[in-house]
Amino acid sequence: MKLYDHPTAPNPRRVHVFMAEKGIEIERINVDMQKGEHKTEAFMQKNANGQIPVLELDDGAHISESISICRYLEALQPSPTMFGDTPEDIGRIDMHLRRIELLLGRNVSTSWVNGPIVAKLGRFEQIPAAKQQSDAFVNNFYARLDRELSERAMIAGDEYCIADITAMVTIDFAEQLVGLKPDPALTHLARWREAVGRRPSASAS
Ligand SMILES: N[C@@H](CCC(=O)N[C@@H](CS)C(=O)NCC(=O)O)C(=O)O
Known part of the structure; x- marks a missing residue:
C-alpha cells in the first residue's frame, strides 16, 4: 500500500x-x-x-x-480499536465523530475559507458574515465540549478513539491557522487536549 x-x-x-x-x-x-x-x-x-x-x-x-x-x-487490523467493538460503542463513537466532523469541522472550515490566509490566495469570494457566524459556532461548540468533558475523560466516553483524533486535529488547525483558540477558561477541554497531546501518536507526521 x-x-x-x-x-x-x-x-x-x-x-x-x-x-x-x-x-x-x-x-x-x-x-x-x-x-x-x-x-x-x-x-x-x-x-x-x-x-x-x-x-x-x-x-x-x-x-x-x-x-x-x-x-x-x-x-x-481491528486492535486496538479506534471505532469501537460492541454495537453500543460503535454507535456512540460514530455519533461523536459525526458531530465533530459535521458541526465543528464544517464551521472551522467556513472560518478558514473566509479568513485572511485563504483571502490572500484570491480563490474564494470572502463572506465576512459567514465567518462571524462560524467563529461564534466554533466558540459555542468548544464550550459544549468543555461541559461534556467535565463528565467523561474523552470525547466519546472514557476511552481514546477516532473522535478524539479528529477533535484534536480539528482544534489544533483552528487554533494555529484559523485564529480560533479555545478560551483557556475551558479547563476540561484544556485537560483533555493535554491528555491526548501526551500520547506519542499526537506528534506523528
Ligand atoms: N474530506 C476529506 C478532506 C480532504 C482535504 O480537504 N484535504 C486537504 C488537505 S488537508 C486538501 O487536499 N486540500 C486541497 C483542496 O481541497 O484543493 C478528508 O477527510 O480526507
Missing part, C-alpha cells in the same frame, strides 16, 4: 495519528500541494476531489477521505 499525503496537512494528520495508535506503517508519497500536484490529471485519477490523503491498495484501487482510510485500516 501507499499513502499519498503531506507531512503537515491536517486531514492526512488524522490518518498519521490513527496509524501511530495502531502501529501501522505504510509507504508515504509526498504530494507537493504548493506545486499543485494534487490537481494534476494523474492525481485526479486517484481521487476525483483532487485532495489528500489517498490510500493506494496493492491492486491499484484507491480510497480517499481520511475516515474511510481509517475504517479500511481498522478492518484490516
